[in-house]
Amino acid sequence: xxxxxxxxxxxxxxxxxxxxxxxxxxxxxxxxxxxxxxxxxxxxxxxxxxxxxxxxxxxxxxxxxxxxxxxxxxxxxxxxxxxxxxxxxxxxxxxxxxxxxxxxxxxxxxxxxxxxxxxxxxxxxxxxxx
Amino acid sequence: xxxxxxxxxxxxxxxxxxxxxxxxxxxxxxxxxxxxxxxxxxxxxxxxxxxxxxxxxxxxxxxxxxxxxxxxxxxxxxxxxxxxxxxxxxxxxxxxxxxxxxxxxxxxxxxxxxxxxxxxxxxxxxxxxx
Amino acid sequence: xxxxxxxxxxxxxxxxxxxxxxxxxxxxxxxxxxxxxxxxxxxxxxxxxxxxxxxxxxxxxxxxxxxxxxxxxxxxxxxxxxxxxxxxxxxxxxxxxxxxxxxxxxxxxxxxxxxxxxxxxxxxxxxxxxxxxxxxxxxxxxxxxxxxxxxxxxxxxxxxxxxxxxxxxxxxxxxxxxxxxxxxxxxxxxxxxxxxxxxxxxxxxxxxxxxxxxxxxxxxxxxxxxxxxxxxxxxxxxxxxxxxxxxxxxxxxxxxxxxxxxxxxxxxxxxxxxxxxxxxxxxxxxxxxxxxxxxxxxxxxxxxxxxxxxxxxxxxxxxxxxxxxxxxx
Amino acid sequence: xxxxxxxxxxxxxxxxxxxxxxxxxxxxxxxxxxxxxxxxxxxxxxxxxxxxxxxxxxxxxxxxxxxxxxxxxxxxxxxxxxxxxxxxxxxxxxxxxxxxxxxxxxxxxxxxxxxxxxxxxxxxxxxxxxxxxxxxxxxxxxxxxxxxxxxxxxxxxxxxxxxxxxxxxxxxxxxxxxxxxxxxxxxxxxxxxxxxxxxxxxxxxxxxxxxxxxxxxxxxxxxxxxxxxxxxxxxxxxxxxxxxxxxxxxxxxxxxxxxxxxxxxxxxxxxxxxxxxxxxxxxxxxxxxxxxxxxxxxxxxxxxxxxxxxxxxxxxxxxxxxxxxxxxx
Ligand SMILES: [Mn+2]
Ligand SMILES: [Mn+2]
Numbered sequence: 001x002x003x004x005x006x007x008x009x010x011x012x013x014x015x016x017x018x019x020x021x022x023x024x025x026x027x028x029x030x031x032x033x034x035x036x037x038x039x040x041x042x043x044x045x046x047x048x049x050x051x052x053x054x055x056x057x058x059x060x061x062x063x064x065x066x067x068x069x070x071x072x073x074x075x076x077x078x079x080x081x082x083x084x085x086x087x088x089x090x091x092x093x094x095x096x097x098x099x100x101x102x103x104x105x106x107x108x109x110x111x112x113x114x115x116x117x118x119x120x121x122x123x124x125x126x127x128x129x130x
Numbered sequence: 131x132x133x134x135x136x137x138x139x140x141x142x143x144x145x146x147x148x149x150x151x152x153x154x155x156x157x158x159x160x161x162x163x164x165x166x167x168x169x170x171x172x173x174x175x176x177x178x179x180x181x182x183x184x185x186x187x188x189x190x191x192x193x194x195x196x197x198x199x200x201x202x203x204x205x206x207x208x209x210x211x212x213x214x215x216x217x218x219x220x221x222x223x224x225x226x227x228x229x230x231x232x233x234x235x236x237x238x239x240x241x242x243x244x245x246x247x248x249x250x251x252x253x254x255x256x257x258x259x260x
Numbered sequence: 261x262x263x264x265x266x267x268x269x270x271x272x273x274x275x276x277x278x279x280x281x282x283x284x285x286x287x288x289x290x291x292x293x294x295x296x297x298x299x300x301x302x303x304x305x306x307x308x309x310x311x312x313x314x315x316x317x318x319x320x321x322x323x324x325x326x327x328x329x330x331x332x333x334x335x336x337x338x339x340x341x342x343x344x345x346x347x348x349x350x351x352x353x354x355x356x357x358x359x360x361x362x363x364x365x366x367x368x369x370x371x372x373x374x375x376x377x378x379x380x381x382x383x384x385x386x387x388x389x390x391x392x393x394x395x396x397x398x399x400x401x402x403x404x405x406x407x408x409x410x411x412x413x414x415x416x417x418x419x420x421x422x423x424x425x426x427x428x429x430x431x432x433x434x435x436x437x438x439x440x441x442x443x444x445x446x447x448x449x450x451x452x453x454x455x456x457x458x459x460x461x462x463x464x465x466x467x468x469x470x471x472x473x474x475x476x477x478x479x480x481x482x483x484x485x486x487x488x489x490x491x492x493x494x495x496x497x498x499x500x501x502x503x504x505x506x507x508x509x510x511x512x513x514x515x516x517x518x519x520x521x522x523x524x525x526x527x528x529x530x531x532x533x534x535x536x537x538x539x540x541x542x543x544x545x546x547x548x549x550x551x552x553x554x555x556x557x558x559x560x561x562x563x564x565x566x567x568x569x570x571x572x573x574x575x576x577x578x579x580x581x582x583x584x585x586x587x588x589x
Numbered sequence: 590x591x592x593x594x595x596x597x598x599x600x601x602x603x604x605x606x607x608x609x610x611x612x613x614x615x616x617x618x619x620x621x622x623x624x625x626x627x628x629x630x631x632x633x634x635x636x637x638x639x640x641x642x643x644x645x646x647x648x649x650x651x652x653x654x655x656x657x658x659x660x661x662x663x664x665x666x667x668x669x670x671x672x673x674x675x676x677x678x679x680x681x682x683x684x685x686x687x688x689x690x691x692x693x694x695x696x697x698x699x700x701x702x703x704x705x706x707x708x709x710x711x712x713x714x715x716x717x718x719x720x721x722x723x724x725x726x727x728x729x730x731x732x733x734x735x736x737x738x739x740x741x742x743x744x745x746x747x748x749x750x751x752x753x754x755x756x757x758x759x760x761x762x763x764x765x766x767x768x769x770x771x772x773x774x775x776x777x778x779x780x781x782x783x784x785x786x787x788x789x790x791x792x793x794x795x796x797x798x799x800x801x802x803x804x805x806x807x808x809x810x811x812x813x814x815x816x817x818x819x820x821x822x823x824x825x826x827x828x829x830x831x832x833x834x835x836x837x838x839x840x841x842x843x844x845x846x847x848x849x850x851x852x853x854x855x856x857x858x859x860x861x862x863x864x865x866x867x868x869x870x871x872x873x874x875x876x877x878x879x880x881x882x883x884x885x886x887x888x889x890x891x892x893x894x895x896x897x898x899x900x901x902x903x904x905x906x907x908x909x910x911x912x913x914x915x916x917x918x
Contacts, residue, residue: 001889001890001893002610002893003893003894004893004894005610005611026610030603030606030634030637031634031636031637031670032636032637032640032642033636034672034675036675036676036677037672037674037675039677070677073675073676076640076641076642078640078641079606079609079610079636079637079638080609080610080611080612081640107674107677108674109670109671109672109673109674109675109710110670110671110673110708110709110710112476112477112480112481113480131560131561131564132281132564133564133565134564134565135281135282156281160274160277160281160305160308161305161307161308161341162307162308162311162313163307164343164346166346166347166348167343167345167346169348200348203346203347206311206312206313208311209277209280209281209307209308209309210280210281210282210283211311237345237348238345239341239342239343239344239345239346239381240341240342240344240379240380240381242805242806242809242810242813243809383800408803408805409803410741411741412739412740412741412833412834412837413801413803414801414831414832414833415801415802415803417801417832417833417834418800418801471712471747472742472743472744472746472747473744474737474738474742474744476737476828499805502743503743503746504741504743504746505741505746508741
């Protein structure tokens with residue numbers, strides 16, 4: 001559930017430092033999770049799959065690679081909390097319309113499988129300031 | 131169950147009229163069945179699959195094609211009863227060693243699938259009388 | 261000393277099916293064997309023990325009664341089937357199913373059986389429609405509560421609701437003790453190992469069974485562990501061979517007409533390693549059960565690939581166990 | 590007139606999760622809403638309503654007590670989880686699980702809750718190991734008997750066996766009424782149709798559900814009928830959303846500490862079309878149940894794709910139904 005709410009409305013934008021682009025992301029689950037439960041955040045933009053190594057996850061000021069999330073046993077992604085997911089890509093996304101998909105895979109302890117919940121949204125990247 | 135007992139021991143032989151070969155066959159199930167429940171008797175000899183149309187089933191003097199079995203709602207293949215299964219093949223099997231497999235598929239009313247039970251046996255065809 | 265009770269012993273001739281199939285025992289041999297153990301109530305899978313069903317030649321019926329009389333036994337229960345898939349392209353309709361069950365009630369009467377085992381796939385509405393005939397013939401219909409069903413499964417709850425609403429004491433249950441598979445049957449385990457199950461996965465399944473893990477979860481775990489087709493087949497048995505609480509029979513006792521004393525093996529120590537009769541029989545005594553414990557040996561299918569089947573020896577051992585647990589002699 | 594009883598009303602804040610997630614309701618709003626309905630016993634999924642679990646900042650705990658007091662409500666139950674898969678490469682061991690549950694017992698005490706909902710995947714041995722601490726803290730542990738489990742499932746039978754052997758009255762059950770899904774929930778059906786289920790197969794599944802056909806058989810039939818992935822998903826729900834008999838609670842009543850009054854929808858007529866509270870509540874009254882009916886709205890996940898979620902309205906309707914069935918006002 002919460003599929004349609006994973007990507008925070010209107011949050012897709014290029015990062016200020018020009019190193020890539022990012023969006024606000026909420027956990028598609030009914031309770032907060034310790035970060036080690038996040039098995040994957042698979043991102044697709046305009047049909048192109050982003051390599052896992054290019055993705056960063058930031059919550060309350062701490063930034064992790066997806067591999068680092070897997071061994072983080074204290075820090076949490078809280079219920080309804082907006083984390084920042086960023087994609088390393090020099091220059092970010094070109095200005096204009098884009099379609100972004102984020103698929104979050106969680107290892108839920110009482111389920112024998114790891115559910116994947118996915119959200120797709122259109123986003124407009126404004127032209128860079130001249 | 132009764133897998134190994136489908137083909138009656140020592141029963142594989144050429145028919146007297148030279149039209150093919152045959153063997154005695156028992157129902158691999160714990161109760162007699164109305165013939166319409168017999169969905170298939172798939173025969174393989176020396177790795178070669180026999181066409182369904184070449185197979186005949188004879189019980190207590192009545193002979194059926196496999197298609198005819200499917201609409202026979204009175205006659206039965208009784209528990210433990212040895213029926214004759216014959217294969218139309220002019221001249222029968224050549225003399226010598228053969229390997230015969232019979233796979234019986236039954237439509238059991240209380241099961242949601244139709245189980246297949248299969249039996250493989252070696253058989254020696256004696257040379258024809260000179 | 262055992263509490264006084266009125267439980268009777270019997271045998272379902274299903275137990276001797278392997279020998280019957282191979283023509284090593286006749287119907288008369290089966291009845292003689294059961295009776296020789298003092299298990300005088302005879303249950304019969306009619307389509308196994310007679311030919312030409314439902315128009316069994318009178319000579320066979322006469323033979324049945326002759327054997328019963330000669331060996332001091334009596335007819336107890338006819339096991340009925342419902343061939344809902346008689347036609348390949350459609351299922352039997354309601355009227356056809358009712359006709360089929362009525363035919364079996366009359367056949368049971370002809371065999372001298374007071375009880376009919378109604379197979380569990382029979383819709384309860386069909387059973388309800390046959391209540392008047394059952395009462396007229398004084399033949400009782402008992403649905404076989406057979407694993408994976410149990411008294412608290414929705415299918416049986418619905419049966420209870422509809423049949424109890426009739427107010428008839430000619431409609432009830434024939435519980436099959438397979439639903440009380442407390443320990444994983446060793447004969448299942450050994451057969452899966454012979455067929456090529458992975459020893460470590462077999463170990464895992466046995467542990468999961470003992471811990472009562474949900475069968476669906478075990479199946480998923482076995483897939484994750486890379487289990488082969490046989491491993492998966494073994495895991496599937498957890499769905500089909502369940503453990504439930506024998507004390508649940510107490511609530512339904514007035515309508516339990518017969519019991520399928522299913523067993524897979526009686527070992528050299530005289531116990532069924534999987535089905536705890538030493539727990540089950542005290543419940544039946546406590547509930548005042550008055551019907552039969554009808555031996556139903558089903559080990560043959562699990563050992564036939566590797567061992568000689570000996571239905572007689574197995575029934576003898578189970579009946580010895582019954583005598584002990586019932587406080588006979 | 591209703592029989593006198595001592596059943597209390599409450600709300601699990603799980604019911605307002607959608608509004609909480611979207612930051613449209615604060616914890617104080619949730620407590621205020623429940624209390625405004627006279628549902629004063631508050632149950633909380635702590636990892637949903639607080640942050641930093643288990644080290645929730647004291648300010649949040651203070652806020653919790655302030656809200657409760659201000660609105661005339663009180664802490665009833667803390668819903669605990671067991672993260673057995675915290676580590677990707679291994680499951681928690683026994684000691685780690687015990688430590689985890691003990692942590693939750695202390696957290697419940699800190700929240701002022703007398704009860705802990707123990708999630709159903711918790712091994713009974715872990716619960717048993719925590720009995721001394723539960724008694725010391727006077728916090729009661731209730732396993733959530735949650736569909737597809739039920740009181741007669743082997744997993745729960747084993748829990749009962751092991752926990753009753755302790756003799757403690759601090760260990761028991763929190764049954765979730767989802768196991769009494771008598772009718773197929775319309776919100777499930779409608780969502781599957783929106784997702785692309787085949788109308789004729791949907792019809793088939795609804796009929797099979799009403800006839801209480803074994804879920805495995807329905808699944809096989811849907812495959813045979815050529816069902817698509819959504820049809821199969823709908824058929825799978827028959828495995829997970831079961832019907833069992835609410836009267837089975839009677840045997841366990843002394844150890845039922847709280848009830849998850851699960852509901853998917855209260856329709857315009859004021860009824861839960863799937864879960865028959867008009868059957869369930871009389872059983873609770875008959876059994877002398879003294880705990881809470883804790884509203885647990887779970888419709889949001891079935892309608893969020895197409896409709897506005899309104900947890901408040903749904904809880905209000907369910908509490909109205911409770912008042913009616915409990916004979917209040
Ligand atoms: Mn049986
Ligand atoms: Mn619940």
